Amino acid sequence: MRKIKIPTLHPNQEIVVNSTKRHRVVACGRRFGKTTLGIYDILRAAAIRRQTCWWIAPTYGMTDHVWRELKAACADTDQVAIHQDMQRLDFPGGGSITLHSAHTPDHLRGAGLDFVVLDEAAFLAPEVWPQVVRPMLLERKGRALFLSSPNGKNWFWEIYQNGVQNRRTWRSFHYTSYDNPLIDPAELDLFRHQTTERIWSTEYLAEFSDHRGQVFRGIHEAAIVPFQAGPITGIRYVAGIDWGRDNDATAIVLIDADRQQVVALDHFTGVSWALQRGRVMKFYDHWGPSLILAESNSIGSPNIEALRDEGLPIRPFVTSAASKSPLIDALALAIERRDLTLLPDETLLGELAAYTAERLPGGGWRYNAAPGQHDDLVIALALAWHAARTGGPSIDFA
């Protein structure tokens, strides 16, 4: 048997592979079928045109996935030599495919190439294409296929503009996740309702927005809760606490869980842990929340234990990169949808406005306060909202 299995493409993928431009830039929503399209194209180039080809992706995990797919495509033939250690396939007649992850661009140097696929190109370092890969295409007039979901207006956006402006050898393509006919649009519609505007427009509509995206939208529109001096009988209150570290304040935010409003907050710094716990106890005595969810990392645990010993209904929440994202996404969605309204507190609104998201290769986001800004109230609020929605840490992502 000599057969290599290639995927059957959907019509929008066909449009891309049928273009004869040397440089094709494909900006797509998640699950459009970018990687599948690249695999199809690189297999044809190596097996039929006998070309020297590279596949470059930002992480090992991403090249590994493609490596498995390529080996599976060649599983029915003994004509393709598989070099596991180099992640390289040699085809009869001289064509080859080598996989590279672009952790260290210097390792990428090599001989001349006929064809290169840059998968999730927007997450590669900006110098990889102009300084490392492009020179390798010179002598053979090699072709490049750039596949990615957008990552702000970075270098991928710039090369995308080449195609938009119809530069001679360039063509750009833009597809949303809806342009994959294999995905039921009703599924995407449903998903859209559970997703913030920022994530939806970047990841699914493939829009090029600013790189360091603002996480919380509609903050001022949501800041409509009147000042309230004390609790209302019969209302269920919950709170979230983020403990101060070094320069940060300890923050506590209280939510009226029945009407889904932020009704009180406090933040304080520069005093001993015993005094800080005293202030939390005072806050508790005044508002009487039925649940307090507190960050338990580092200094959190002993403080939580001490307050629990005092009889406070306090529970720990471990914040990690993995547990933080869903917490922040849920809060952003609630504010955007006006499911949660806020006190017009300048510090709270300022922290929310300065909170930023950065896209990570292959999906996912890293959330942080902008440099020099604080996020204690943001985290305390996110914990309080988690407590209001779920009744506590029973759904714990840690």
Ligand SMILES: Nc1ncnc2c1ncn2[C@@H]1O[C@H](COP(=O)(O)OP(=O)(O)OP(=O)(O)O)[C@@H](O)[C@H]1O
């Ligand atoms: N033409 C096709 N025929 C059948 N299945 C396909 C086709 N194109 C893509 N798929 C399937 O759809 C899913 C998404 O495809 P793929 O991984 O290529 O998309 P992607 O745009 O690279 O996604 P991601 O945004 O997750 O990187 C995969 O399960 C893949 O096998």
Ligand SMILES: [Mg+2]
């Ligand atoms: Mg992909």
